[in-house]
Amino acid sequence: MKRFKVAPLALLLSSSLLFAACSAGGQDGKPAAGGGSAAGGKQATVKFWYPSNDDQTTNAAKKVIDGFQKENPNIKIELTTIPWKDYFQKLSVAYSGGIAPDVHGLGFGQLISTVDQDKYMDLNRFIKADSWQGKDDMFPSVMKAGEWNGGQYGILMPEVRPLEWRKDFFKEAGLDPDKAPATLDEIFDYAEKLKVVKDGKTVRAGIDIQTGNGEQSYFSLLLMLGKDIYDDKGSPTFDSPESIELVEKMVKLYKSGAIIAANQQQLNGTPFQNSLAAMSFSSSPSVSILQKAVGADKVGWSLPPKGPTGKQTSLMLGTFLSMSKSSKAPDESWKFIKYWFDQKNIYDFCVETGFVPPLKSVKDKYVKAAPENAVVFKAMDDARGYGASKYWDVNIKYLRIALEEGYNGLKPVAQALKENAQKARDEIKNGK
Structure with a gap:
């Protein structure tokens, strides 16, 4: 959510980049003695x-890499950027082929x-050995998002999705440009x-749905109702009343022309x-691009309307930095991750890209630079992502099918959601 400089990113992966560069160091994910492969x-x-779809993030990542390599001339960071739509498939192929990158982003x-x-390295071994103070500076929800069975398998660069709107479009429609919808029903009315x-x-x-x-x-809309896509056992609940x-x-909005068909x-x-919708629950990085294009003064930010429980829950997603368990340069990889989340580096990266700084010590500076960013941190008080x-992938697969069947009129909404939720349950039960 920032009003800062920006840029795009979508460099397609060439097949040659799928082959691992050799580097000395510890074996089987164990840090090498004497400082790792850059020692001596x-x-x-x-x-x-x-992963990313815009040059803004690519350029910001390159700046972090350049700074790191200046401080660590014996460590080369070999960057590959891949569009989100191709990213996980290519990463899965790399892991299956034993050529996974040392450090990578994960949605x-x-x-x-x-x-x-x-597949992933438990970063706690490095955090504890280093007595890394950055962990205590992180917002608790950020570290918790990357935890699993006591391990820390990723550190999140969060992006939250409160309600955004175009003030100039509100004014054209005769609506108060400084006043967001107050209820879920009012969102649909607006x-x-x-x-x-x-x-x-x-x-x-x-x-923009x-x-x-x-x-x-x-999911951004469903969270206002205090509901989830699946329960704590992973069983689908997206067919709830x-x-x-x-x-x-x-679907009614779509049929009336209030929604333009689009792919996430x-x-x-x-x-x-692209200035083709008046309201959205867009990611903060994508909206930062819009702010640069049309002017930050034309974009309004607000917490989502209160739901039946009185809460104003925002969707929080983002990109994790994770390390492959098979990395042959684990010490150097951790050194790079730690550098990435250094106060100055993560602040500069977030200013450039629109991600939310995950460090508490950076909050005041970030808000001072662009006061509307206060909404971002307020949203993080009650923000959540997928459990x-x-x-997860089974539920998302059938949820996507159900939504598309509903939008395209292939089935009544209730039938589409119920049938696909049952298919998800069957697949989970059968262990496919």
Whole structure:
């Protein structure tokens, strides 16, 4: 959520980058004695993969890498950036082939659904050996997000999704540009008022709700109702009465032209990011790009409306930095991760990209630089992501199908949600 400089990122992965660079050091993920593979003046290479769709994040990552290599001339960081839509598949192939990068980003759902597969290094060994003070400076929810069975398998760069809106579009529609919808029903009411239709075609949506791979915008709305996609055992709950009623309202908006069909993973950005929607629950990095394009004064930020429980829960996702358990340069990899989360480096990275600084010591500086960022930290007081579950991908797969069937009129909403939830239960039960 920032009003700072920005840029895009989408460098396709060439096949040659799938082969590991050799580096000396500890074996089987164990730190090497005497300072790792860079000891004695030898050059060590750390392969680093990072997912993103915009140059903004690529450039920010390169700046961190440049700073690290200046301070550590014996360690080379080999950066590969990959679009989100291809990222996890390529990473899975690399792990299966024994050529996983030493350090890599992981999406929120990607980590929590694969952390039990024993692929990732438990970072606690380095945190404890280093007496790393950064851990105590982190917001508790940030560290907790990367925990599993007592281990720390990732450190999160969070991005939260409160409600955003275009003040200029509100003014055009005769709405108060400084006042956000106060209830969930009012969000839907505003969406109808804010849509712009010309010659029978919607040219600007009232709200940006993705219709393809659209579970994130759906979940942002569902959280207001105090509901979840699955329970603590991973069994789907997206066919609850509350969910059915919510999706029926979403589909109604789509049919009325208040939503423009879009895919959550499209490379050119979502409708809100492209000034084709008046409201959104977009990621803070993507909105920072919009702020640079149209002016930060035209973008409003607010906590989500209060739900039935009185809470204003925002969706929190983000990107973890994790280390491969098979890394042959674990000491150097940890040194790089620690450098990434240094106060100055993480502040500069977040200013550039729109991620939320995970360090408490950086909060005041970040808010002072752009006062609207106070909403981000306030949202983090009641923000949550997906619960850790090895069945996350099963639930998301069938939820996506159900939503698309509803939007496209292939099945009534209730039928689509119930049938796909049952398919998810069957798949989980059968262990497929």
